[in-house]
Amino acid sequence: MSQELRLRILSGIVMAIVVLSATWVGGFAFRLLAAAIALLVYYEWSTITRFAPADRIGGWIAVAIIAGAVLLDRIGLGVALLAAFTLAGMFRTALSAGSQGWLPGGILYAGLTGLSLAAIRGDDAAGLAAMLFVFALVWATDILAYFVGRAIGGPKLAPRISPGKTWSGAVGGTISAVIAGCAVALLLTDASPIWIVPAAFILSVASQAGDLFESFIKRRFGVKDSSRLIPGHGGVMDRVDGLVVACFAAFVLMAARALMAGGSFDMNGGMLLGL
Structure with a gap:
């Protein structure tokens, strides 16, 4: 077995333990996992799409606030914030020459990730x-x-x-x-x-x-x-x-x-x- 395959298997086992443990416990533990995934997804989205640094920072603030709503179990508030931030990102994109919408897309994709995971698991x-x-x-x-x-x-x-x-x-x-x-x-x-x-x-x-x-x-x-x-x-x-x-x-x-x-x-x- 190659070293790369062993590393892949070990990483997979660790991920499975973390995800399934948080899923079993539910509550704040799972909401923390959902918020972390949302933030990491935004990091990767903004890195891949390479939009402007100023827009990236604005997106970080938006996704962090939505992640906070996830942690506090305020799904309805999170949805409202997601809609507001996505619209603001679209407005920002409309004012930026050559922009293709990656900023609002990243906010929507990452924010909805955290909200949907937390809403599905709940506490019961x-x-x-x-x-x-x-x-x-x-x-x-x-x-x-x-x-x-x-x-x-x-x-x-x-x-x-x-x-x-x-x-x-x-x-x-x-x-x-x-x-x-x-x-x-x-x-x-x-x-x-x-x-x-x-x-x-x-x-x-x-x-x-x-x-x-x-x-x-x-x-x-x-x-x-x-x-x-x-x-x-x-x-x-x-x-x-x-x-x-x-x-x-x-x-x-x-x-x-x-x-x-x-x-x-x-x-x-x-x-x-x-x-």
Whole structure:
């Protein structure tokens, strides 16, 4: 076994322990993890896209404030702040000649990362089940898409963005995600498959879209990895690209159910599972 492979395995074990431990504990521990991921994602986004230093500092302030709302468990306030800062970034971009919107994009991407993770996990057993549901389907999507794609091959999914991905892999990953998601949900809750199956399908597709989106960003700016923060793995965005967008989709589903139920952002992970 090469030294690089050993380093990759060791880093993966450490990451799994940290993430799953924080997920199990929930509460402030998980919100701290969510806020840290948001800040690291913004760091990598701003480094990759190389927008102006003054804009980068403004983005740091915005994302740090949103991370603070995550730590304080003020999801509704965080959403309002995210909208305000993103609009301010868009206004700033409109006034800057040659700017392509990477500043507001970074604020939105990083801020929504922290908010969606914290909102899904929450503080109760339903939140734990919801977060494990998302983890299971994202991991199933990623792993089975790779193996099915290699075994079957066929037409490429997005050859200009990620030449290795195939339609067969995408379909195989989605089917496996629905199975894995249903297994976790039915094992941990009494959620109805009528809701779980379409939710798992949507989140699996979102996960693959997130993977492609990060590949597009890296190809656009000619970088191999989002950073070198994680030994043997590259950057945080490299590891959470599919998870992040799946969580965005889960957050939207939860927000829609919360608004229909009570007209506010008073949501919890159980809403994702139809509980």
